[in-house]
Amino acid sequence: xxxxxxxxxxxxxxxxxxxxxxxxxxxxxxxxxxxxxxxxxxxxxxxxxxxxxxxxxxxxxxxxxxxxxxxxxxxxxxxxxxxxxxxxxxxxxxxxxxxxxxxxxxxxxxxxxxxxxxxxxxxxxxxxxxxxxxxxxxxxxxxxxxxxxxxxxxxxxxxxxxxxxxxxxxxxxxxxxxxxxxxxxxxxxxxxxxxxxxxxxxxxxxxxxxxxxxxxxxxxxxxxxxxxxxxxxxxxxxxxxxxxxxxxxxxxxxxxxxxxxxxxxxxxxxxxxxxxxxxxxxxxxxxxxxxxxxxxxxxxxxxxxxxxxxxxxxxxxxxxxxxxxxxxxxxxxxxxxxxxxxxxxx
Amino acid sequence: xxxxxxxxxxxxxxxxxxxxxxxxxxxxxxxxxxxxxxxxxxxxxxxxxxxxxxxxxxxxxxxxxxxxxxxxxxxxxxxxxxxxxxxxxxxxxxxxxxxxxxxxxxxxxxxxxxxxxxxxxxxxxxxxxxxxxxxxxxxxxxxxxxxxxxxxxxxxxxxxxxxxxxxxxxxxxxxxxxxxxxxxxxxxxxxxxxxxxxxxxxxxxxxxxxxxxxxxxxxxxxxxxxxxxxxxxxxxxxxxxxxxxxxxxxxxxxxxxxxxxxxxxxxxxxxxxxxxxxxxxxxxxxxxxxxxxxxxxxxxxxxxxxxxxxxxxxxxxxxxxxxxxxxxxxxxxxxxxxxxxxxxxx
Numbered sequence: 001x002x003x004x005x006x007x008x009x010x011x012x013x014x015x016x017x018x019x020x021x022x023x024x025x026x027x028x029x030x031x032x033x034x035x036x037x038x039x040x041x042x043x044x045x046x047x048x049x050x051x052x053x054x055x056x057x058x059x060x061x062x063x064x065x066x067x068x069x070x071x072x073x074x075x076x077x078x079x080x081x082x083x084x085x086x087x088x089x090x091x092x093x094x095x096x097x098x099x100x101x102x103x104x105x106x107x108x109x110x111x112x113x114x115x116x117x118x119x120x121x122x123x124x125x126x127x128x129x130x131x132x133x134x135x136x137x138x139x140x141x142x143x144x145x146x147x148x149x150x151x152x153x154x155x156x157x158x159x160x161x162x163x164x165x166x167x168x169x170x171x172x173x174x175x176x177x178x179x180x181x182x183x184x185x186x187x188x189x190x191x192x193x194x195x196x197x198x199x200x201x202x203x204x205x206x207x208x209x210x211x212x213x214x215x216x217x218x219x220x221x222x223x224x225x226x227x228x229x230x231x232x233x234x235x236x237x238x239x240x241x242x243x244x245x246x247x248x249x250x251x252x253x254x255x256x257x258x259x260x261x262x263x264x265x266x267x268x269x270x271x272x273x274x275x276x277x278x279x280x281x282x283x284x285x286x287x288x289x290x291x292x293x294x295x296x297x298x299x300x301x302x303x304x305x306x307x308x309x310x311x312x313x314x315x316x317x318x319x320x321x322x323x324x325x326x327x328x329x330x331x332x333x334x335x336x337x338x339x340x341x342x343x344x345x346x
Numbered sequence: 347x348x349x350x351x352x353x354x355x356x357x358x359x360x361x362x363x364x365x366x367x368x369x370x371x372x373x374x375x376x377x378x379x380x381x382x383x384x385x386x387x388x389x390x391x392x393x394x395x396x397x398x399x400x401x402x403x404x405x406x407x408x409x410x411x412x413x414x415x416x417x418x419x420x421x422x423x424x425x426x427x428x429x430x431x432x433x434x435x436x437x438x439x440x441x442x443x444x445x446x447x448x449x450x451x452x453x454x455x456x457x458x459x460x461x462x463x464x465x466x467x468x469x470x471x472x473x474x475x476x477x478x479x480x481x482x483x484x485x486x487x488x489x490x491x492x493x494x495x496x497x498x499x500x501x502x503x504x505x506x507x508x509x510x511x512x513x514x515x516x517x518x519x520x521x522x523x524x525x526x527x528x529x530x531x532x533x534x535x536x537x538x539x540x541x542x543x544x545x546x547x548x549x550x551x552x553x554x555x556x557x558x559x560x561x562x563x564x565x566x567x568x569x570x571x572x573x574x575x576x577x578x579x580x581x582x583x584x585x586x587x588x589x590x591x592x593x594x595x596x597x598x599x600x601x602x603x604x605x606x607x608x609x610x611x612x613x614x615x616x617x618x619x620x621x622x623x624x625x626x627x628x629x630x631x632x633x634x635x636x637x638x639x640x641x642x643x644x645x646x647x648x649x650x651x652x653x654x655x656x657x658x659x660x661x662x663x664x665x666x667x668x669x670x671x672x673x674x675x676x677x678x679x680x681x682x683x684x685x686x687x688x689x690x691x692x
Contacts, residue, residue, distance in 0.1 A: 077625060077626060078455055078456030078622075078625040079426070079456065080426045080455035080457045080458070081455070081456030081625050081626060108424075108425065109424055109425040109426035109455050109458075110423060110426045111427060111459045112457065113456065113457045113626075115626060138587070138588070138592060151645045151650040152650060153649065154645065154648040154649065154650035156644075156648050158641065158645055158648075166580070166584045178580040178584070227574045227575070227577050228573045228574025228575075228578055229573070230526075230653065231528075231578070232574055232577070234512070234524040234526060237522070237645070237653075238514075238524070241484070241514050242621075245623075245634040245641075246484060246621065246623055246626055248626065248634050251641055253640075253644060273457065275459065275592065277591075277592055279424040279426075280423060280429070280459075280593050281592075284594055288591040288592070288594050291590070291591045292591040294597070295583065295586050295587070295599070298502075298504045298599060299497045302496075302497075304496075304497040304498060304579075305499055307580045307583075
């Protein structure tokens with residue numbers, strides 16, 4: 001993987017992102033929301049979901065898939081269920097529209113779910129569970145992608161990379177957050193390996209004949225594997241069901257069929273569950289949240305890392321500097337595209 | 347592992363289990379509920395959670411831990427939250443008391459949660475998610491155990507075996523169910539390896555110095571590992587938080603401290619979430635559940651196995667025969683114990 005990085009200020013990254021997205025035809029709401037998300041990921045040095053993903057968003061328009069000005073419709077389905085129909089827009093805008101209703105329902109009912117439907121999805125899930133945890137709620141979020149991943153014991157792709165994400169509020173600290181692909185490697189990492197022509201880690205993919213491979217091109221023609229054998233495969237199946245049929249949206253195979261070789265980011269749904277500690281424990285909730293700290297101390301006290309620790313350290317460093325590293329080849333491509341879309345008189 | 351099995355009829359197993367538990371001091375409700383659960387597991391040839399677990403239940407009384415006649419208290423905490431306080435009884439009785447309220451709340455609110463608190467827990471989770479799925483609801487269940495498992499990158503036990511279980515209703519078929527330990531191996535299997543003095547699979551445990559081991563005795567003095575590296579470790583941490591501090595109950599480390607070397611089954615809580623497909627999708631729910639069948643067909647169509655398939659096949663076989671295989675050494679111990687507890691005049 002290329003280790004050439006360039007530093008860009010957070011302000012410049014925002015201007016670059018919003019400018020490109022507006023020029024491409026996204027609404028102001030879409031441009032602002034998408035840019036905020038990819039810049040946050042970049043500040044956290046989550047390179048696979050950072051500025052790189054702006055390219056995916058441009059391709060969504062170029063290939064005629066997304067409605068770049070869609071306004072989501074929020075529907076109250078049940079006392080603890082809210083649905084945000086993205087209407088072929090990007091998931092982030094619909095998530096933002098549904099979030100206040102989700103939080104209000106979770107506080108009233110104790111647990112609630114937000115189904116985001118009919119959305120294009122390119123982002124990590126951790127920004128969403130982190131926002132929910134910042135409101136003092138516990139969050140679980142899952143979504144499917146395209147059928148790239150074979151089930152345990154199989155040889156052909158059925159599942160998406162199907163991320164599972166979790167957020168837990170920590171009094172006075174960044175929330176405990178994890179967000180992992182149930183595939184053995186993230187699809188974004190496969191793409192980066194393709195671009196940089198570097199081999200994949202062992203045990204992450206099979207070729208079109210079902211044989212193990214470390215060649216990213218062969219993996220794209222074959223299938224990725226899940227993490228953790230049959231257990232990871234079971235989780236991935238669960239995510240297909242929760243973010244697909246349960247909420248009336250597409251499975252990874254259906255998303256891929258919808259894509260119809262346009263090779264854009266998946267079109268599907270997302271399920272987010274929020275739980276309110278106060279509803280379970282009343283006035284004892286805060287004391288119980290603090291007991292979670294004992295668990296974190298036991299993990300970190302033996303030199304093991306909390307899942308979100310590296311991102312938070314990068315965030316602190318880059319927020320202080322007001323700038324962050326971006327892969328040079330990503331930034332070159334973005335600037336080339338930005339230049340091509342800018343009228344010469346500017 | 348010993349492969350000597352004896353066949354016992356389902357009726358004899360029920361009589362044996364209920365008789366032993368009643369003689370030991372369990373209430374009729376406890377005896378019937380515990381026996382039903384372990385016999386169901388044995389019929390499914392889930393040996394680690396079958397009749398073998400009756401021994402754990404006897405030890406709970408012998409070592410003065412359980413209240414064998416506890417009556418659970420069900421408390422309505424919020425529109426979508428119900429709590430079932432087991433009052434130091436066995437979890438299964440409290441689960442049974444809370445289940446109707448959980449189902450009613452899930453159907454009304456769309457999603458609901460049941461917290462089972464202050465319970466001794468020895469059973470698999472799949473019987474519970476299967477019961478919920480049989481009611482047409484989607485279910486997730488998690489619980490902690492004793493601190494036997496080291497976090498990824500660590501060397502000392504923090505987590506329990508922390509199972510994650512999921513159930514999905516399938517029209518006209520057994521539900522799709524999985525139930526796996528987030529440890530690389532089930533604790534019940536470690537115990538069976540100890541009894542049979544056979545080595546553990548590679549990569550499942552470390553010794554007291556943090557070095558890999560396949561010796562079950564060394565593993566008991568050291569720590570088990572999670573499945574799937576840092577991802578399995580993250581899931582295990584999530585389960586600690588959801589089934590511990592969120593619901594005001596013990597973490598695996600706290601459960602172990604409570605145990606105080608009595609070496610009985612864990613004392614803690616369990617979180618069960620139920621989701622109602624009809625609340626998400628209304629009249630389209632059934633069609634969407636059927637779309638889940640397309641996913642299952644794609645998995646099984648390439649020769650991969652659904653997680654619950656082997657259990658369901660064993661169930662069909664043994665239910666038809668009215669009898670099932672049990673490890674001879676387990677049955678010998680149970681019969682010895684039963685004889686010792688039976689008055690001679692009988």
